[in-house]
Amino acid sequence: MDRPDLDDDETGPIRRITDEVSPSPGHGTSGTPGTPRKPVRRTPPEGTRRAADPARRRTDTGPQRVPAGSTGARRIPPAAKRADSGPQRAARPADTGPHQVPEPGARPRRKAAAETGTPEPAHTGHGHGHGHGHGPAAPASRRVRLLLIWLLAPLALATVVGMIVLYPWGKPSPTSVVPQGAPVHAAVSATNTGPCLAQGQVQVGDQTDPNAKPCLTVELTMTDGPAVGKPLRLTVPIEPSTPRFAAGDAVVLAYNGGNAADPASFQLVDFQRGTPLLVLAALFAVAVLVLGRWQGIAALVALGLSFVVIALFILPAILAGENPLVVAIAGAGAIMFIALYLTHGLSARTSAAVLGTLVSLALIGVLSAIFSAAASLTGLDDSTSTLIGSLGHGIDARGLLLAGVVIGALGVLDDVTVTQTSAVWELRRANPDLTWRELYSAGLRIGRDHVGSAVNTLVMAYAGAALPVLLYSSISGVGLGALLGSEDIAQEIVRTLAGSVGIVAAVPVTTVLAALIAAREPAGHLAGTTKAVTAPS
DSSP states (O other): OOOGGGSOBTTBOOOOOOSOOOOOSSTTSOOOTTOOOOOOOOOOOTTOOOOOOHHHHHHOOSOOOOOTTOOSOOOOOHHHHHHSOSOOOOOOTTOOOTTOOOOTTOOOSOOOHHHHSSOOOOOSSSSOOEEEEEOSOOOOOHHHHHHHHHHHHHHHHHHHHHHHHHSOTTOOOOOOSSOOOEEEEEEEEEEEEEOOOOTTOOOOSSOOOTTSOOEEEEEEEESSSTTTTOEEEEEEEOOTTSOOOOTTOEEEEEEOSSOTTOGGGEEEEEEOOHHHHHHHHHHHHHHHHHHHHHHHHHHHHHHHHHHHHIIIIIHHHHHTTOOHHHHHHHHHHHHHHHHHHHHHOSSHHHHHHHHHHHHHHHHHHHHHHHHHHHTTOOOOOHHHHHHHHHHSSOOOHHHHHHHHHHHHHHHHHHHHHHHHHHHHHHHHHHOTTOOHHHHHHHHHHHHHHHHHHHHHHHHHHHHHHTHHHHHHHHTSOOOHHHHHHSHHHHHHHHHHHHHHHHHHHHHHHHHHHHHHHHHTSOHHHHHTTEEEEEOOO
């Protein structure tokens, strides 16, 4: 039986919306499309059902058309049900089907949000999927740029002035008052364990003192220095803290400047580690470049400049007698400006991360200073005592402790602040109608998930660095209270907790700063940087 209500008209084939359509008022007539009803199981007469074309089942996942002459409701293939789910929108006048080809010269029905600069209206149905691709951070509007300049320019100026004032201009580089010896490279050709004999002594007989400690006799060949190519024999006492040297090892000797033919002018001190470290550094650089591409190159350059700041500013300024905490704050500020802007670009979101990092660094410095003084921490651990002995003059050991806290927390802070600002900017871009309070609330919920892992990272880093101290303290036989209150352990506790408080505070501080700045970005400017991609029906 022909069904004229399903015939094609001049606008194209009539689409069948779904099988959830109200039944026809009478037998053989069409009902009103779009009226929901409960699905009714209908068994079409024998011979009226057609086998679905496999090619059509794979490619045509949109609304199905019912050909003229078909009786009964046609069952939609499962693939089509998955792609065309939910209530359907009423067809627009020009919407003649999912695969309609527009006539030549016809104007498109609508433009993407990226072309018009206005957000696309919300859809009530689920027949279309939408995705958004975001490129690099867009330049800030003029109003936001002025705000950031007023906030960051004084801080950047203070950092530059601080570095200029604190740098030891014209002062000679400090040297160690304890002779360390010039490093000389050598190769171990043979080793032998026996009694400890001075140069020129020989053992007579086989009787030795059972309580005497054995020594390791090492045969060496110099590979550089004043006696390159000449053999050398050194005797090293075998102690639990003495490295174990073997034939084939590349070692480092300390040459005191005496007679190169006299073995007493040399001392065996360490292994050569240059080649393994260079290989590991190359692997690290390759991994960063493969994953990060151009941004990886920027990150490596920023890392190199950070080491330059540490080597050419922080270390000379502290050795010259400047306050280590003030030097560390100025150097950390310079590292932060260089690393963040070079890696993430000059943008409003990066500037918000810089502000949050600076505030958090200042908070960490203040907390460390207060509680290290309250806990009477001196900072005089073994390495600091060795440094003071080598310098020959005093140094602010507590300030050195605080400087280590600030620099150690900088890397984790960068990660937290950049993540928070990026989250706030994406929330603002996704919904330009959000106020700064709503942006802050949503960003803070994201930050709560991040802060736990960040704090755990810092705690584990400090615990790993202090592992020998922890092991030594655990076998000392004192109680837990005395163990935690000892100088070495208390230093690590202050480092960890002060840095962790700063990281926790960085989440709300950075989020509120980013929300206040992002909320002042015009909605049209944000929408203009978003590429909208509409999936086919």
